[in-house]
Amino acid sequence: MASQVVVKGKGKGGKGSKAMEEKVSSTAKxxxxxxxxxxxxxxxxxxxxxxxxxxxxxxxxxxxPQIYQLLSPV
Structure with missing residues (x-):
């Protein structure tokens, strides 16, 4: 049998982190x-x-120069 490895992110996973992500996302936008x-x-x-x-x-x-001298192509 093959074993599965589940990796969970470290840090706080509470309400604050989601609000912070939304704030950063809206600021970047x-x-x-x-x-x-x-x-x-x-x-x-x-x-x-x-x-x-x-x-x-x-x-x-x-x-x-005069204005016409500036605007003329010659």
Missing amino acids: CIKQWSSWTFKKAKVVVHYGFIPLIIIIGMNSEPK
């Missing part, structure tokens, strides 16, 4: 949602803010 939301917003800001940033940097450089 909250952090994941927050970071996902933040990266989505950052992507939009970078997408629409890159060209205006380049124009502002160009306008503040020496010699100071």
